[in-house]
Amino acid sequence: MKRSLIPLAVAAGALALTACNTQNQAHKDEADKGTEAVQKAGDKTIAAGLDQNSSFFKATKAAGLDATLAGPGPYTVIVPDDAAFAKLPQGTLDGWMKPESRTELTRVLTYHILPGTVLASDIGKAIDAGKGKAVLATMGGGTLTATREGDKIVLTDGDGHKATMAGSDETLANGVIHRVDGVLMPGKKA
Amino acid sequence: MMKWMLAAGAAALAIASPVSAEKGGHGGKGQGGQQVRADRGGGGGGQKQARADRGGGERQQHMNGGGGNREVHSANFDRGGGGGHREFRTANVNRGGDKGHARQTRFVQNDNKGGGHDRVRNNQARFEGRQANNHQDRRQAMFENRGGDHVRAAQFDGDRIHGNGRFADLSGDKVFRVRDVDRHGVRFRDVDRDELFGRRLGYGVGGCPPGLAKKGNGCMPPGQAAKFIGQPLVTATRFGVLEPLPRSFNSLFYDNNDYYYRYGGGYVYRVDRHDDLISGLVPLFGAALVGQPLNPYFVNNYNQPPYYSAFYPDSPYDCHRYGYGYVYETDCMTGLVEDVIPTYDYGYGVGQIMPASYSYYNVPYAYRSYYTDNNDYYYRYAPGAIYQVDRGTALISAVAALLTGGLSVGQQLPVGYSAYNVPLAYRSTYYDTPDAWYRYDNGYIYAVDPGTQMVRSIVYTV
Numbered sequence: 001m002k003r004s005l006i007p008l009a010v011a012a013g014a015l016a017l018t019a020c021n022t023q024n025q026a027h028k029d030e031a032d033k034g035t036e037a038v039q040k041a042g043d044k045t046i047a048a049g050l051d052q053n054s055s056f057f058k059a060t061k062a063a064g065l066d067a068t069l070a071g072p073g074p075y076t077v078i079v080p081d082d083a084a085f086a087k088l089p090q091g092t093l094d095g096w097m098k099p100e101s102r103t104e105l106t107r108v109l110t111y112h113i114l115p116g117t118v119l120a121s122d123i124g125k126a127i128d129a130g131k132g133k134a135v136l137a138t139m140g141g142g143t144l145t146a147t148r149e150g151d152k153i154v155l156t157d158g159d160g161h162k163a164t165m166a167g168s169d170e171t172l173a174n175g176v177i178h179r180v181d182g183v184l185m186p187g188k189k190a
Numbered sequence: 191m192m193k194w195m196l197a198a199g200a201a202a203l204a205i206a207s208p209v210s211a212e213k214g215g216h217g218g219k220g221q222g223g224q225q226v227r228a229d230r231g232g233g234g235g236g237q238k239q240a241r242a243d244r245g246g247g248e249r250q251q252h253m254n255g256g257g258g259n260r261e262v263h264s265a266n267f268d269r270g271g272g273g274g275h276r277e278f279r280t281a282n283v284n285r286g287g288d289k290g291h292a293r294q295t296r297f298v299q300n301d302n303k304g305g306g307h308d309r310v311r312n313n314q315a316r317f318e319g320r321q322a323n324n325h326q327d328r329r330q331a332m333f334e335n336r337g338g339d340h341v342r343a344a345q346f347d348g349d350r351i352h353g354n355g356r357f358a359d360l361s362g363d364k365v366f367r368v369r370d371v372d373r374h375g376v377r378f379r380d381v382d383r384d385e386l387f388g389r390r391l392g393y394g395v396g397g398c399p400p401g402l403a404k405k406g407n408g409c410m411p412p413g414q415a416a417k418f419i420g421q422p423l424v425t426a427t428r429f430g431v432l433e434p435l436p437r438s439f440n441s442l443f444y445d446n447n448d449y450y451y452r453y454g455g456g457y458v459y460r461v462d463r464h465d466d467l468i469s470g471l472v473p474l475f476g477a478a479l480v481g482q483p484l485n486p487y488f489v490n491n492y493n494q495p496p497y498y499s500a501f502y503p504d505s506p507y508d509c510h511r512y513g514y515g516y517v518y519e520t521d522c523m524t525g526l527v528e529d530v531i532p533t534y535d536y537g538y539g540v541g542q543i544m545p546a547s548y549s550y551y552n553v554p555y556a557y558r559s560y561y562t563d564n565n566d567y568y569y570r571y572a573p574g575a576i577y578q579v580d581r582g583t584a585l586i587s588a589v590a591a592l593l594t595g596g597l598s599v600g601q602q603l604p605v606g607y608s609a610y611n612v613p614l615a616y617r618s619t620y621y622d623t624p625d626a627w628y629r630y631d632n633g634y635i636y637a638v639d640p641g642t643q644m645v646r647s648i649v650y651t652v
Contacts, residue, residue, distance in 0.1 A: 031618030038614045067578075067588045072560045074613045074630075075592070099460075115594045116611030116630035125622075126609035137606025139592045146609075171614065 034119070037171035045070040046077050049172045055085035055093060062097045063106045069113075073174035075139075076114035078155065080163065080183045088183055110140030111157070111186040117176050119169045123153055142186040155180065158187025418468045423452065423461050426468060432459070484511060484520050484527050501572065554593075556633020556651050561590055597631045603643045607631070616650065 041049075047070035050057040056079050060066045069075060085093050096105040114136055123146050126134035134146045136155075145156040153165045163182030170177040418426045426432065432452040445451060449460050449469065462469040491512055502510040502517050509522040519529040552571045553561050561569040567578045569590055580587040597604065612620050612630045620628040620635055627638040628649065635650040 027621040028618050031614075031621060034614035034617050064588055068590065068592055071591050072557070073591070076611065110592065113592060114611070115592075115632070117613045118609050118611045122610040130608055134608045135606050136609055137594065137604065139594060141595075143606045176614075 034171070037169075038173065041172045044172050045174045046073070046075060046172050046177060049170060049177060050079065054079075055082050056080060059085075059093070059096060059105060060109055063102055063109050065106065065109055069174075071174065074117045075175040076116065076118040076178065077175060078112045078114070078144075078163075078165075078178050078180050078184065080112070080180050084163070084180065084182045107140055107186055108183070111138050111142050111144075111184055113139040114144075115139060119176060120153060120165060120167055120178065123165075124148070127153070138186075140186060144184065155184060157184035159185045161185065418459070420467055420469075423459065423466055423468055426452075426459055483525050484518050554633055557591060593632045597629065597634075597636050597645050599636070599645050599647055601645055603629065603638050603645055607638075613652065616652070620649065 047066045136144045155163050163180040166179040452459050459468050509520050511518045553569050570577050575589045576591040577586045578588040578590045607629050612628050627640050629636050633652050634648045637646045637649045
């Protein structure tokens with residue numbers, strides 16, 4: 001009897017270990033994919049990965065943050081597309097580009113930068129763990145709220161406006177870019 | 191070490207003499223400061239031009255110098271959403287038939303909603319043309335009622351001036367000085383001629399503001415600088431030789447197809463390429479006079495940089511207040527302004543002098559391999575960022591890295607770190623499990639207990 005139990009026990013143990021290993025393996029696989037992506041990016045930094053003619057890049061240049069985004073980071077940058085900037089009230093972007101508005105511009109831009117490397121799947125997992133909502137800290141000090149709408153992730157800013165993430169990660173040497181369809185505003189400070 | 195001490199010395203000197211060097215330091219290296227409202231002494235960015243009277247009786251020439259005009263700017267400079275820039279012009283037209291003492295001042299504000307070319311230039315030409323005409327028309331009738339300090343501005347119907355022009359027209363013996371301007375009206379205050387002439391010669395009572403006087407090139411108070419808007423660039427050379435911007439600030443004020451920048455006499459001028467007229471300037475002086483009590487009107491913590499208190503800590507003697515892009519250092523006892531420091535960036539200080547307390551290399555370990563002091567720049571850490579400081583000017587020239595407030599071992603994981611954010615290169619080693627989470631921050635990977643959300647330890651220095 002005993003003898004037959006042991007193999008069972010061993011088998012059970014082996015099964016459990018395998019499950020454990022599978023989990024670890026899954027993590028490793030995912031991580032390996034990430035490492036691959038970074039290697040593929042080579043030396044290309046976030047600053048280089050942005051379209052130089054885009055409104056967002058021009059804004060970072062005006063604020064002096066393009067040099068920052070070429071540094072080691074890593075940063076997670078949420079990049080509104082040109083259409084998103086076009087949706088802003090007439091003249092907002094032009095106003096921001098002036099030297100005297102750098103304070104405001106920097107405040108808005110740092111609201112689009114998160115510390116570390118946050119992939120779309122990481123946000124998704126955080127939303128699920130948070131029962132439908134995840135709060136993300138930004139470099140500017142404010143927070144963004146992430147939720148799911150259908151199969152897309154939606155970010156809500158300090159003013160309550162929403163921007164939808166395109167869903168894919170653009171991995172670069174010093175971080176990752178997420179494209180969104182709206183400009184996020186930090187909201188009024190006290 | 192020596193380098194650092196020298197740099198520290200330079201920085202300390204720059205800071206230690208707030209009146210001279212700080213202003214001097216800012217002088218000419220004005221960065222994208224906010225064009226904050228002018229105080230009663232000078233109009234930072236306030237653009238007025240006083241024109242001489244012409245026509246009719248005696249010529250009276252007076253300048254409504256900087257002292258007169260105040261603009262109220264919020265942190266959002268372009269409140270009207272105009273893509274262009276605002277210009278204010280004043281014209282004194284001598285209405286015929288008077289003894290000549292009747293002076294009329296016109297303040298024209300153009301919200302330039304169009305591009306850079308719609309603005310009113312050479313207003314002087316237009317107003318000159320008016321001398322013969324009697325413009326006692328319906329628009330002026332609106333200003334007959336001038337109770338107290340408030341004069342409502344009328345909407346100009348724009349047949350002569352591009353864009354929306356707002357002007358306030360005053361007749362009679364008094365010359366009104368613009369007290370402030372907002373979208374709804376122009377407020378004026380009586381001023382007597384002596385004071386007006388005083389404005390022409392100097393800044394407030396007693397000449398140049400501290401800092402300008404030291405430059406030794408003739409002092410040009412902000413009000414006079416404002417007169418250069420719309421003038422050819424050469425007119426500004428009277429008060430300071432114009433030089434190209436220091437190299438390290440090219441990224442902030444970069445010449446493009448529409449504008450180029452020059453600085454001199456304490457101001458950065460933006461010059462329109464198409465006509466070589468000055469279209470704007472970046473003022474360097476705050477809205478409060480040193481030695482005066484701080485007007486609470488200038489204090490507003492909207493857009494207060496989150497880390498400014500690290501740069502400007504309060505001491506028992508120095509109390510700092512923030513408003514509209516300027517930090518006012520006041521004496522805690524008397525409330526008088528000791529120094530005015532423009533903050534040119536939202537807490538990240540680009541364009542400012544690196545505060546003396548950060549005079550030694552203090553970059554966090556995780557970043558030391560990336561940022562080491564060299565012949566052109568040195569790097570300093572202050573909450574929020576690692577700053578690249580230009581050795582030649584001792585001014586912060588770039589934000590080398592952005593940093594968060596930081597995680598602390600033994601403390602709760604702050605709100606906002608719910609998402610896994612370990613850099614990709616380390617994910618195969620540090621991944622979330624039910625027993626341990628990992629979060630990256632400021633160059634370190636921290637282990638976090640998922641149950642209690644306490645930051646357990648630093649597991650890796652990137």
